[in-house]
Amino acid sequence: MKPIALSPRLKAVGDFVFPHSVVADIGADHGQLILSLCEQGRIQKGYACENKAGPFAILRQAVEKQGLSKTIAVELADGISHLPETIDTVVVAGMGGELIVSILKSQPERLKNVKMLILAPNTDVPEVRKAINTLGFAIIGETMVEEKRHVYEIIQAERGSQDLSDLDLLYGPILRKARGQVFVRHWTSRKAAVEELLKKDISEKRREELQNEKERLDNL
Numbered sequence: 001m002k003p004i005a006l007s008p009r010l011k012a013v014g015d016f017v018f019p020h021s022v023v024a025d026i027g028a029d030h031g032q033l034i035l036s037l038c039e040q041g042r043i044q045k046g047y048a049c050e051n052k053a054g055p056f057a058i059l060r061q062a063v064e065k066q067g068l069s070k071t072i073a074v075e076l077a078d079g080i081s082h083l084p085e086t087i088d089t090v091v092v093a094g095m096g097g098e099l100i101v102s103i104l105k106s107q108p109e110r111l112k113n114v115k116m117l118i119l120a121p122n123t124d125v126p127e128v129r130k131a132i133n134t135l136g137f138a139i140i141g142e143t144m145v146e147e148k149r150h151v152y153e154i155i156q157a158e159r160g161s162q163d164l165s166d167l168d169l170l171y172g173p174i175l176r177k178a179r180g181q182v183f184v185r186h187w188t189s190r191k192a193a194v195e196e197l198l199k200k201d202i203s204e205k206r207r208e209e210l211q212n213e214k215e216r217l218d219n220l
Contacts, residue, residue: 004036009120009152012145013093016118016156020044021089026079026103027051029094031059031072038068046072047084079103080110089116093154097124101131108135120154126169128155138162142174144182151186171220191217 006014010033017023021043025034028048037043048063050056056076063072075082080090080103090111092100100121104111117137121128132139132155141156153172164173175183194214198207 004032004039006032006036008145008147009154010036010093012143012152012154013091013118013120014040014042016141016143016154017042017089017091018116021116022086023047023089023091024049024080024083024087026090026092027095028059028074029055031062031074033091033093034072035062035066035068038066038071045086047075047087048072049075049077049079049082051076051078080107083110083114085113087114089118090114091118093118093120095122097121097126097128101127104131104135111135115159117157118154119157120152122150122152125153125155125172129164129169129172132157133162133164136161139164139173142172142178144175144180144186146182146186151182167216167220170216176220187217187220 014033014037017037019042022045023034023037023043024047026049028034028050031048034046034048038046048059050059053076056074060074063069063074073084083090092103100119117132119128119132129139136159137157138160139155139157139162143154145152145154153175167176171187191214194210194217198210198214
């Protein structure tokens with residue numbers, strides 16, 4: 001059978017999964033990630049949930065087609081509401097940061113046995129980092145991936161505590177130290193955009209916001 005091809009974003013998410021983990025993919029869509037992880041022999045067991053009937057039907061069919069019904073449990077459910085106690089790694093990718101935070105904070109007791117979070121928010125990344133911190137996890141891995149002209153930040157966190165500065169929340173405690181190519185290119189582009197906006201006729205409040213952002217980027 002033809003190997004499952006993952007997008008750069010999903011491949012980066014999968015790379016953060018430790019071998020032999022028991023993984024839950026929350027909002028699994030059609031299941032490409034969890035199926036690929038099983039195909040690679042990277043995980044012991046999987047749980048995939050989707051709260052939309054259409055994608056769920058495709059997800060269930062894909063799991064059955066691959067002969068993985070005994071390895072991957074699939075469920076039509078919201079977020080972590082039915083998360084099995086055996087799960088040690090939770091993946092949430094392809095959603096807005098606000099929704100990810102809402103899912104994780106909705107039933108924190110469901111995370112009691114979880115040792116690892118791997119999160120790939122489309123928006124509001126600082127809020128996700130803050131939530132990770134308040135839920136009792138510490139960021140141990142970060143990467144940035146460019147896909148179809150969009151930049152995604154992917155975060156890996158394990159049980160623990162850490163102090164995050166404002167700059168850590170905004171730009172990532174690991175990303176801003178590593179200063180990879182995508183990171184530098186992305187924030188250099190943003191700085192140029194901010195400088196152009198400052199040349200325009202804008203409100204004083206907006207000017208102050210942009211000036212503060214420029215100063216942060218100057219010192220990044």
